[in-house]
Amino acid sequence: MRMRTVEIGVGAFMLAGILALVVLALNVSGLNPAEQTGGYKVYARFDNIGGLTPRAKVAMSGVQIGQVKAIRIDKDMLMAEVEMEIFNDVDYLTVDSSASILTAGLLGEQYIGVVPGAEEDLLGEGDFIQDTQSALVLEELIGKFLFNKVSE
Amino acid sequence: MLDILQRLGHKALSRLAAIGRAGQLLLQSLVAAPQPLTMLPLVLKQIYFVGVLSLVIIVVSGGFIGMVLGLQGYTILVDYGSEQAVGQMVALSLVRELAPVVAALLFAGRAGSALTAEIGLMKATEQLASLEMIGVDPLRRIIAPRLWAGFICMPILAIIFAVVGIWGGSLVAVDWLGIYEGSFWANMQQSVDFYDDVVNGIIKAVCFGIVVTWIAVFEGYDCIPTSEGISQATTRTVVYSSLAVLGLDFILTALMFGEL
Amino acid sequence: MKPEHDSIIDIRGLSFFRGDRAIFDDVNISIPRGKVTAIMGPSGTGKTTLLKLIGGQLRPERGQILLEGTDIPKLGRRELFEARERMGMLFQSGALFTDMTVFENVAFPLRVHTALPDDMIRDVVLMKLQAVGLRGARDLMPSELSGGMARRVALARAIALDPDIVMYDEPFTGQDPIAMGVLVNLIRRLNQALGHTSIIVSHDIKETLGIADYIYLLSDGRVIAQGSPEELADIDSEQVRQFMQGLPDGPVPFHFKAPDYHQDLLQEH
Numbered sequence: 001m002r003m004r005t006v007e008i009g010v011g012a013f014m015l016a017g018i019l020a021l022v023v024l025a026l027n028v029s030g031l032n033p034a035e036q037t038g039g040y041k042v043y044a045r046f047d048n049i050g051g052l053t054p055r056a057k058v059a060m061s062g063v064q065i066g067q068v069k070a071i072r073i074d075k076d077m078l079m080a081e082v083e084m085e086i087f088n089d090v091d092y093l094t095v096d097s098s099a100s101i102l103t104a105g106l107l108g109e110q111y112i113g114v115v116p117g118a119e120e121d122l123l124g125e126g127d128f129i130q131d132t133q134s135a136l137v138l139e140e141l142i143g144k145f146l147f148n149k150v151s152e
Numbered sequence: 153m154l155d156i157l158q159r160l161g162h163k164a165l166s167r168l169a170a171i172g173r174a175g176q177l178l179l180q181s182l183v184a185a186p187q188p189l190t191m192l193p194l195v196l197k198q199i200y201f202v203g204v205l206s207l208v209i210i211v212v213s214g215g216f217i218g219m220v221l222g223l224q225g226y227t228i229l230v231d232y233g234s235e236q237a238v239g240q241m242v243a244l245s246l247v248r249e250l251a252p253v254v255a256a257l258l259f260a261g262r263a264g265s266a267l268t269a270e271i272g273l274m275k276a277t278e279q280l281a282s283l284e285m286i287g288v289d290p291l292r293r294i295i296a297p298r299l300w301a302g303f304i305c306m307p308i309l310a311i312i313f314a315v316v317g318i319w320g321g322s323l324v325a326v327d328w329l330g331i332y333e334g335s336f337w338a339n340m341q342q343s344v345d346f347y348d349d350v351v352n353g354i355i356k357a358v359c360f361g362i363v364v365t366w367i368a369v370f371e372g373y374d375c376i377p378t379s380e381g382i383s384q385a386t387t388r389t390v391v392y393s394s395l396a397v398l399g400l401d402f403i404l405t406a407l408m409f410g411e412l
Numbered sequence: 413m414k415p416e417h418d419s420i421i422d423i424r425g426l427s428f429f430r431g432d433r434a435i436f437d438d439v440n441i442s443i444p445r446g447k448v449t450a451i452m453g454p455s456g457t458g459k460t461t462l463l464k465l466i467g468g469q470l471r472p473e474r475g476q477i478l479l480e481g482t483d484i485p486k487l488g489r490r491e492l493f494e495a496r497e498r499m500g501m502l503f504q505s506g507a508l509f510t511d512m513t514v515f516e517n518v519a520f521p522l523r524v525h526t527a528l529p530d531d532m533i534r535d536v537v538l539m540k541l542q543a544v545g546l547r548g549a550r551d552l553m554p555s556e557l558s559g560g561m562a563r564r565v566a567l568a569r570a571i572a573l574d575p576d577i578v579m580y581d582e583p584f585t586g587q588d589p590i591a592m593g594v595l596v597n598l599i600r601r602l603n604q605a606l607g608h609t610s611i612i613v614s615h616d617i618k619e620t621l622g623i624a625d626y627i628y629l630l631s632d633g634r635v636i637a638q639g640s641p642e643e644l645a646d647i648d649s650e651q652v653r654q655f656m657q658g659l660p661d662g663p664v665p666f667h668f669k670a671p672d673y674h675q676d677l678l679q680e681h
Contacts, residue, residue: 013308016308
């Protein structure tokens, strides 16, 4: 009799644990088993990356098409170099696409917004996006504003 | 002066000796060839006592902590207009830190002290000695099942703690404070990475489980077999495992999240 | 002085130390087969330690403990396991397993050492419980038993495998007269009925003298006297006499070592 209670209890306990793990995987961390198709690396250089961090999203028209993998300094060009991993099923980025560092919401996280261009050729593994727009830095904006104001 | 030094040295040496005995206990209990057929029902029974009976305190604490996180998070973030980030704040705090650590502390207090007291009492009433006389190794029959049960239950309890906490946070944020449900979960899913956050949290919980159960079982086995000895051992279990969990947490956090 | 019957256990030159203290110093004891032998002495002489040494839970520094020729301290795991099959021990507090019923407690040694089917185990357990008069209590938990009943169940467990040697560790301590009487009676009857060797470790003179065939008196790690109860009563030794008659003062002094009484009182000022 008592053994039965124990076995049922332990079984329910294990089940609860497994369910909780599944919830954590899917609902909390957004692990999408379908999405993990792997990706190809695309690079871009920026004057100022602002508050961009690794794992920030790379989006086109607001829809995520990849992720920022790493941020480095390019010693030759003395600019910031961002390494992005674009999902394999994204096959519409032309070589003249542009990448800008945008902010989600007023004080939200920064992400890279990509706008495809009009060329025929597509970006491949290891290619660089040439047309980039750095992040808006608040101090520079204020400085520009004041400068304009003064010259009026 | 010399007297103080001597006492300090004596204390340090006896602690070292205790750690040595603890290591011996762990090795002998786990490494000695296990007999799965007889062990399994014993382990199952211990999982019930150690895990299932701890569920109440884990679920209740997890729920409340999640709700408090949601509430506090909201009041702080709303000043910056970032109250949408409550979801990710609750989730990350829980999954990375609070679930493994608090669940381990609660586990040490409830299950750890119970284990120590039970084993200590078995020692005091000569049950361990009579097991030996009948020819059964108490390390294999009493200690090992409890060790395995602790190792298995701790991560499960931490996961359940995290999930209940996040649910509690969502209750407060979405249902009571009016945050848009979609953005609550969407933001959370964006910022919580399964491998970097959830899996690391689980690894932490596994480490904590090993440490807490090991300390609990050792203190019980090593205690002075009187009622005073048992009470001292129980206190030591709770204190030492709590300190160990917190210390280990720092080391693990530095290793796992340091670079980020 | 030596017992006439052959001995089942022969202890020769036993020396056991705890720290610096010699619990046993070159002790020789022969336990006669099939009889009730009592090991007696003042508290703290290590009588329980002797039982643990015989059972192989402790190892002596020197000496031999021969169970029909086999030296216990030298046995490996497997052989010790088999040797323990032939021994049953009744601990001072009974030491029943608190998470099992009375039935399961008595069945435990059978399940560990034999591969008997359940219905045979049931028969044996019921027989043992009947022998100690507790067959009706088989489904109770140890926490529901009185002290005396717990000891009787522990006795049933100790004889579950029909061992050749049954050891009793202070069986009479702290018992009420009825429980004491029951236990004394049981030990004697079981010894006669089952023909095993009983070793009783005790300091209760009256009860032990009543059932013992042969007695060893230990003090300060040595055997200070041995013989049948009648022989011991005639021994001309102050130590033996103090113990046997329960005299408050003698070789074991009444006063703990203290400075001169007169001086001590005066120094208070």
